[in-house]
Amino acid sequence: MAGEDPYAVLGVRPDAGLTEITAAYRALVRRFHPDTPRAAEPECLAAVIAAYRILRDPVRRAEYDRRRGVTRGGVTGRGVSVPVRVHRPRDHPAPEPELRAGPVRRHRP
Template identity: 45%
Template structure:
C-alpha cells in the first residue's frame, strides 16, 4: 500500500499537459520495466505507485479532481 502522497504525473514521467495517449504510453512502458513477474518483488512498491498513478490519470474525473488540488483515492492510496 502506498503511504506517501506522490504526484501521479511525476510517477509516470509525464507533464500535466500530457494527452491520454501519452499517459497510456508512459504507463505501458513503465509496466513493462517494473512488472514483478519480470523483475521480482524488488519493484513491487514502485509498480503499485505506477498502477495508482495510472488509475488517477486514466480516469477523466479523477484526473480533473487531482488537477484541481482535490484529494483522490486510488488503489488503496490517498493522494493529496
C-alpha cells in the same frame, strides 16, 4: 514512491494527453512487473498503477488537478469562481417539462 505526484510517477507533463499517459504507463509496467528479471520492489509497480488510475479517468484527473491548483494549460494558480445568473423576466413562466411517453402496448380485443 508512495504519495508522489502521479505525473512525476509516470514521467509525463501535466498537459499530456491520454495516449502519452497510456504509453508511459505501459512502459513502466513492463519495467517493474514482477515476472521480469529486472523487477523492482512491488511498491514501485503499485505506485505506477495508482498514478495511472488517477490520470486515465477524466473525472479523477480533473479533481486531482483542481486540488493541486493546475489548469489544463499547465499554469499553476487558483481559479476564480464567477457566479452565474440566468435572467428571466418576471412575467415569463418557467418552461414546462417535456412530455414523455412510455412503451406502446397493443391490447387485443
